Amino acid sequence: MNFLKSGLQTVLGSQEPGTLPSGAETVERLVERVTSSTLLEDRRDACRALKALSKKYRVEVGAQGMPALLQVMEMDRADAEIIGYCLDTLCHITSPEQFDEEADNPAITVNIGEQFTEMFIKTSDNVGLVLNCLEEYDFRVRWSSIKLLTSLLANRPKEIQEIVLVSPMGVSKLMDLLIDSREVIRNDALLLLIQLTKGNANIQKIVAFENAFDRLFDVIKEEGCTDGGIVVEDCLILMLNLLKNNPSNQQFFKEGSYIQRLAPMFVIPPEQEEVGMTPQKVSNLLCMLQIVRSLVSPINPQHVISSCQKAMRSSGLLEGLCNILMGSGISPDILTETISTVAEVIRGDINNQEYFNSVLAPSNPPRPALIVLLMSMVNEKQPLSLRCAVLYCFQSFLYKNEQGQNALIQTLLPTTAQVSSLTSGQLLLGGLFSTDPLSNWFSAVTLSHALLENPTQKEQLLRVLLATPGDSTPVPLLQQCTQLLQQASSKFQSKVALLMLLAVWLSHCQMAVKTFLSLSGSVAYLIAQISANEHDDNEYLIQGLCAFLMGICVQFNDSSVSGSKREDLCQLLIKRIGLETFGAKLGEVSKHENYSRSAKHPQIRTRTSSDLLLDYEFCKLFKALESIITKTVNGYGNGAENITELTLSQEASGLVGQYKDIIRDQDSRLQQLQEKLKQMEFEQTQLKAQFEQAQNTNSHLSDQNILLKAQLQAASDLHKTQQHQSPFHLLATQGESTDHRQMEELEAQLAAVTLQNQEYQSKVGYCETENQRLRNELEILKQRAIDAELSAKENKTDLENLRRDQEDLMELMTDQENKMRMYREQLKSLGCKVDDDSDDDDEEDVRQENGLAEDGNVGHQQ
Numbered sequence: 001m002n003f004l005k006s007g008l009q010t011v012l013g014s015q016e017p018g019t020l021p022s023g024a025e026t027v028e029r030l031v032e033r034v035t036s037s038t039l040l041e042d043r044r045d046a047c048r049a050l051k052a053l054s055k056k057y058r059v060e061v062g063a064q065g066m067p068a069l070l071q072v073m074e075m076d077r078a079d080a081e082i083i084g085y086c087l088d089t090l091c092h093i094t095s096p097e098q099f100d101e102e103a104d105n106p107a108i109t110v111n112i113g114e115q116f117t118e119m120f121i122k123t124s125d126n127v128g129l130v131l132n133c134l135e136e137y138d139f140r141v142r143w144s145s146i147k148l149l150t151s152l153l154a155n156r157p158k159e160i161q162e163i164v165l166v167s168p169m170g171v172s173k174l175m176d177l178l179i180d181s182r183e184v185i186r187n188d189a190l191l192l193l194i195q196l197t198k199g200n201a202n203i204q205k206i207v208a209f210e211n212a213f214d215r216l217f218d219v220i221k222e223e224g225c226t227d228g229g230i231v232v233e234d235c236l237i238l239m240l241n242l243l244k245n246n247p248s249n250q251q252f253f254k255e256g257s258y259i260q261r262l263a264p265m266f267v268i269p270p271e272q273e274e275v276g277m278t279p280q281k282v283s284n285l286l287c288m289l290q291i292v293r294s295l296v297s298p299i300n301p302q303h304v305i306s307s308c309q310k311a312m313r314s315s316g317l318l319e320g321l322c323n324i325l326m327g328s329g330i331s332p333d334i335l336t337e338t339i340s341t342v343a344e345v346i347r348g349d350i351n352n353q354e355y356f357n358s359v360l361a362p363s364n365p366p367r368p369a370l371i372v373l374l375m376s377m378v379n380e381k382q383p384l385s386l387r388c389a390v391l392y393c394f395q396s397f398l399y400k401n402e403q404g405q406n407a408l409i410q411t412l413l414p415t416t417a418q419v420s421s422l423t424s425g426q427l428l429l430g431g432l433f434s435t436d437p438l439s440n441w442f443s444a445v446t447l448s449h450a451l452l453e454n455p456t457q458k459e460q461l462l463r464v465l466l467a468t469p470g471d472s473t474p475v476p477l478l479q480q481c482t483q484l485l486q487q488a489s490s491k492f493q494s495k496v497a498l499l500m501l502l503a504v505w506l507s508h509c510q511m512a513v514k515t516f517l518s519l520s521g522s523v524a525y526l527i528a529q530i531s532a533n534e535h536d537d538n539e540y541l542i543q544g545l546c547a548f549l550m551g552i553c554v555q556f557n558d559s560s561v562s563g564s565k566r567e568d569l570c571q572l573l574i575k576r577i578g579l580e581t582f583g584a585k586l587g588e589v590s591k592h593e594n595y596s597r598s599a600k601h602p603q604i605r606t607r608t609s610s611d612l613l614l615d616y617e618f619c620k621l622f623k624a625l626e627s628i629i630t631k632t633v634n635g636y637g638n639g640a641e642n643i644t645e646l647t648l649s650q651e652a653s654g655l656v657g658q659y660k661d662i663i664r665d666q667d668s669r670l671q672q673l674q675e676k677l678k679q680m681e682f683e684q685t686q687l688k689a690q691f692e693q694a695q696n697t698n699s700h701l702s703d704q705n706i707l708l709k710a711q712l713q714a715a716s717d718l719h720k721t722q723q724h725q726s727p728f729h730l731l732a733t734q735g736e737s738t739d740h741r742q743m744e745e746l747e748a749q750l751a752a753v754t755l756q757n758q759e760y761q762s763k764v765g766y767c768e769t770e771n772q773r774l775r776n777e778l779e780i781l782k783q784r785a786i787d788a789e790l791s792a793k794e795n796k797t798d799l800e801n802l803r804r805d806q807e808d809l810m811e812l813m814t815d816q817e818n819k820m821r822m823y824r825e826q827l828k829s830l831g832c833k834v835d836d837d838s839d840d841d842d843e844e845d846v847r848q849e850n851g852l853a854e855d856g857n858v859g860h861q862q
Contacts, residue, residue, distance in 0.1 A: 027053060027060040034068040040079060047072060047085035054092035056101040062093040062116045073129050080138035087133065087144035094120060094151045117155035127152070127163045134173045139182065146177065146188045153195045161200045171203065175210040178219065183231075186219070190234040197241040204242045208249045212242060213258050226265050226284045233280070236287035243294040250295050250304050259311045262291065266320030268327065276329055285334055289341045292317070296344045298602055303675070309349040318345050318352060322359045326369060332383060339373070339389040340603060347396035347602075353404060356397060367421075370397065374424055377446075378431035378439045388604045388612075391442055395602065395617075398449045408450045409457045412464045412477070429466070429477075433484070437491040438609050444497035445615045448504040452617055458509040478505070478512070479519055486525050492538050493612065499545040500618045503552055507621060510558040517553060517564040523572070526550045530585050531577050537592065541613065544588035548622060551586065551629030570636035583630055589614075589622055599623070663796060677781045684774045691771060 030053070033046040047069070054061045069086045076082050092099070094117045120126050130152075133145040153160045164170040174196070177189035197204050216235045223232045242249050253259070265288060268277075277285070295308040312318050324330060324338050346352040359369040376382050377390040398404050411425030431443030451458050465474035484490060485498045506512045516522055529546040532539070550573070559565040573582050589595060594611065598604075599619035606612060 023053070023057040024060045024064075027057055027064055031065045031068045034065070034072060040076065040082070043072060043076065044079070044082045044085070047082050047089065051085045051089045051092070054089045055099040058093055058099070058112060058116075061089065062112075062119075065089070066093065066116070066119065070126055070129065073133070077132075080136060080141050083133060083136070084138070084140035084144050087130070087141065087148050090120070091144060091148040091151055094148070094155060096151060096154045113151065114155040117152050121152065121156060121159055121163065124163045124166075127160065128167055128170075131164070131167055131170050131173055134177065139185070142177070142180070143185055143188065146185065146192055150188070150192050150195065153192070157195065157198065161196060161203055164196065165200070165203055165206075171206045172210055175207065175212065175215070178212075178215045187231055187234070190219075190231070190238060194234065194238050194241060197238065201246055201248075204246050205248055208242050208246075208252055213239065213253060213256060217258070217261050220265075226281055226288070227278075228284070229280055232284050233287055236284060236291060240287060240291050240294060243291060245294075245299070247301050247304050250300060250308065253295065254304070254308050254311055259295070259308065259317060260315045262288065263312075263315040263317035263320060266317060266324065268324060277331065277334075282331055282334060286337055289334075289337045292321075292341050293344050296347070298344065298347065306349065306675075309345055309352055312345050313349075313352050313355065318342070318355060321345065322356065322369065326359065326361050326372075328362075332386065336383075336385050336389045339386070339393050343389070343393040343396035343603070348400045350401060350403075353397055353401050357404065370394065371422060371424060371427070374427045374446075375422075377442050378427055378434070380436045380439055384438075384606075384609055387438070387442060388606065391446060392603045394446055395449045398446075398452070400453075402454060405450045405452075405454050405457055409460050413460065414463070414465060433480070437493040438612065440491075440494040441497040441612055444501040445618075448501045448615070449617060451504050455509055458505055459511050461505065462512060462515055476515075478502075478515055482516065482519050482522055482525075486521065492542070493610070495542055496545065496613050499542070499549060500615060503545070503549050504618065504621060506549070506552045506556065507625065508556060510556050513553050513556045514558060514560055517557070517561045523550075523553070523564060523569070526553075527572065527576055530582065540588045541592050541594075543585045544592070547582060547585040548589060548626070548629070551633065552625065555625065555629050555632055567636065570633055573633060574636075579634055582633060586626060586630065590626070595619060663799075673781055673784050677778065680774055680778050680781060684771065684778065687771050687774060691768065 027050070030046045030050050034043050034050070037043050037046065050061055050065055050069070069089055072082060073086050094113045096113045127149075130145050130148055133141050136142060136145075149160070164174075174189065174193060177185055178193075180186050180189070193207065197207055216239050220228065220232050220235050223229060223235075226232065243253060266285075292312070296305050296312070298305075321338055321342050324334070325342060330338075342356065346356045357368070357370065360366040361369050361372045363372070373390045373393060377387050377394070379387075398408070408424055408428075411423035412429070428443045428447050431439040432447065434440065451461065462476065462478060464477040466477060466480050468475055481498055481502060485495060485502070490498075502516070506516055526546045526549060530543055530550065532543065534540050534543060550569070553564075554566055554569050554573075557564070557566040557569065559567075573579070577585075592614070594613040597611075598614040598616055600616075602616045604612065604616075
């Protein structure tokens with residue numbers, strides 16, 4: 001402290017005995033010294049003193065000294081020491097944290113650093129000054145510049161990002177810090193880049209194309225890969241910032257073969273599995289799993305997901321993940337995140353799904369990994385996060401995987417063979433009818449995913465029979481689910497699960513609707529639930545789901561069940577509930593708070609088991625059918641029948657389904673052709689580059705060939721001249737021997753160059769041929785793609801024509817009947833005798849149907 005006082009007195013000059021200037025006066029005199037002194041040493045001493053005071057008197061130094069410090073940074077840039085003092089002082093002024101020295105200062109507010117940052121960046125050139133200081137190799141200047149930029153970013157991230165983005169070579173200067181040999185600078189630069197790349201896609205792209213991935217992998221390797229310390233984690237966090245929600249960087253990462261560099265880091269030595277991982281390795285591995293998921297997240301563009309999934313399989317990364325999944329001694333956090341990562345790596349990719357289906361757990365006897373995971377999902381003793389991850393993994397395995405869906409349903413069907421091992425179907429049925437509501441929910445949702453977009457398996461599931469106690473007749477699965485739904489003892493979560501399963505099962509499947517309507521009490525239960533008086537959000541949701549299931553029974557009804565035809569059900573809804581009430585109850589599903597959360601992402605993210613209500617795929621189904629059901633029911637209420645694609649006859653529906661299959665196949669072929677087209681274009685670009693390189697090399701070799709020929713000819717001429725003109729025979733003999741050796745060397749070089757030239761000419765010829773072949777294939781693929789698009793358009797046009805023809809036919813039939821009825825009435829009025837057999841029959845049918853409807857209403861009312 002005495003040293004500081006003496007230093008201040010030296011800088012400020014003499015004071016009256018027994019008096020000391022206040023903090024503000026001291027800062028004012030120091031600032032004046034900085035701006036007015038002509039000697040560099042005086043300015044340097046004043047800046048050193050301001051740095052010493054900047055923690056205790058932050059307000060005074062910031063308010064009075066900031067312009068002076070910026071002036072010094074412009075004028076005295078050649079002196080590293082004074083620049084370092086200025087940067088340290090500015091760093092103290094803008095610091096987002098409070099210093100111990102200013103704890104008792106009432107003038108200091110919580111956001112004082114933020115206020116000074118706002119003053120500093122009003123002139124964007126000030127940030128440019130700091131960025132320019134990064135070019136200085138001096139440790140004090142470079143390190144202080146990094147710390148100042150970090151403080152500015154912490155206070156005003158978006159503004160600093162925009163300034164850096166428009167600053168010439170601003171990002172490049174920051175990237176150069178990653179190759180600094182001084183670890184302190186490199187590590188702090190990592191932290192700075194992590195903050196700089198958050199939420200700014202443009203900066204992320206520039207950083208990625210500034211060779212960031214190569215540099216980060218180099219640092220990770222130097223630090224010991226996954227066994228490294230916190231620096232490895234920082235590198236992985238920065239890598240994750242660059243990839244998450246950035247399709248351009250994701251594609252660049254895949255094309256740069258960085259997935260292949262990432263794959264070996266998922267290999268865990270057996271000794272670590274036995275001993276266990278360190279907390280830092282667990283953190284590193286979690287970051288790596290997040291990086292993998294950022295590349296194959298369902299929210300990414302499909303072409304990026306597909307290409308990354310393929311690279312992960314070919315590089316062995318998927319195999320490494322499965323080994324971790326089936327390994328021993330893995331921490332719960334790593335296991336849960338690995339299951340979710342595997343889910344997204346295999347989701348929608350049939351090859352990855354088949355590979356995962358072949359993975360065996362190291363048990364005795366070995367069991368498929370899927371069975372082991374399902375056992376964990378239906379085990380109520382397992383953590384909720386793990387069970388949710390397993391559900392997501394199994395859903396991803398079934399996603400667009402008809403073969404996997406069929407295999408699961410087959411394990412439920414009756415078979416004559418003896419099945420000794422545990423099957424996935426047995427596990428799901430055990431969970432579906434257990435006393436644990438959560439197991440009911442997980443099993444019902446998993447089973448519903450085996451039916452998505454698969455009408456064949458919906459009909460196959462109707463064949464599933466359940467054994468009952470004793471020697472009673474087996475009960476169909478649909479009947480058992482309906483009975484369980486109607487039981488008063490069923491828990492709320494179980495009812496939601498069963499209603500979702502039934503809705504997925506019955507939608508787009510007339511046979512399932514027919515079977516459900518044939519069950520005793522099924523329609524009566526739905527009507528009673530919809531018309532009940534609600535009390536809380538849970539009851540609102542149950543009523544909405546019942547209304548949705550009732551609407552599905554109307555929409556996909558083939559009118560083959562007596563008393564439960566489409567008209568009967570609509571009349572029942574109109575009389576017992578009312579159209580407005582039915583629409584309001586149906587809308588309760590989408591109004592529920594759980595609906596908006598569940599519809600955002602396929603993976604379930606929840607903290608409590610009570611939040612597990614609606615499923616992502618069910619929400620998609622509800623969104624697709626809600627308006628159609630409402631339109632159909634309202635159409636019957638207004639006395640008009642809606643003939644839509646969903647209410648066509650069975651024959652017409654089959655024809656529409658065929659057209660859909662054709663269009664779907666052609667769309668799939670079109671996507672495959674487009675992918676192949678992109679691959680061929682990429683190969684053509686590579687061949688063009690090789691061709692140009694070969695041409696350049698050929699030209700260079702040709703020049704060398706000409707030069708060597710000229711040298712050889714010159715040497716030959718010189719040899720002849722020396723033989724004819726030399727006055728001494730001895731010198732001529734020596735010259736002949738020397739020239740002969742030179743000629744032999746030149747001839748050898750010429751022969752080598754000629755041979756190399758011929759090789760490159762052959763390569764050039766091959767490249768030209770291959771380039772022409774690829775161009776021809778490219779034209780063929782383009783023509784195929786055009787033909788596929790035209791064919792798809794023609795099929796869609798045919799489908800639209802079929803729909804219009806059916807609508808016209810229905811209108812003509814209706815007009816014809818009206819005209820016939822009118823002509824009969826006219827003939828009767830004229831006194832002509834008319835055969836009324838058909839009218840009597842029609843009227844009798846109408847009377848019988850009205851009588852049945854009235855009897856049904858009376859029964860319900862009683």
